[in-house]
Amino acid sequence: MLRCPWCGSRRTFVRRWFGKYDRCRTCGIRWRREEGFELGAVTINIVLTFIVLTAAMTIGFIRTSPDIPVLPMVLSLVGVAILMPIVIYPFTFTIWLALDLAVHRPDPGELTEAAVAASR
Numbered sequence: 001m002l003r004c005p006w007c008g009s010r011r012t013f014v015r016r017w018f019g020k021y022d023r024c025r026t027c028g029i030r031w032r033r034e035e036g037f038e039l040g041a042v043t044i045n046i047v048l049t050f051i052v053l054t055a056a057m058t059i060g061f062i063r064t065s066p067d068i069p070v071l072p073m074v075l076s077l078v079g080v081a082i083l084m085p086i087v088i089y090p091f092t093f094t095i096w097l098a099l100d101l102a103v104h105r106p107d108p109g110e111l112t113e114a115a116v117a118a119s120r
Contacts, residue, residue: 002090
């Protein structure tokens with residue numbers, strides 16, 4: 001994971017955990033291909049977080065039934081809800097870029113621009 005979906009390089013656009021380069025440092029492909037591109041990554045982040053929250057809540061209910069400890073359950077779910085988006089943040093951007101590149105292939109102009117940017 002955290003590889004460029006276009007060239008497969010580990011020298012991708014991820015800079016530290018919350019920072020990003022404008023382009024992959026190997027092939028030059030932009031990570032932000034159009035206006036509002038981040039919304040797809042944010043959506044993936046939210047969906048994955050809700051899936052994990054639902055699974056954790058279901059497992060917690062099944063394991064502690066019939067005497068469900070409400071306060072510990074709520075506190076642990078709040079912890080998951082806070083930490084999960086932070087942990088998967090850079091992964092959701094590479095997943096979204098991979099999905100976008102699979103559906104909306106780069107045109108020759110975008111590939112030329114990427115090649116020029118990568119050669120710098």
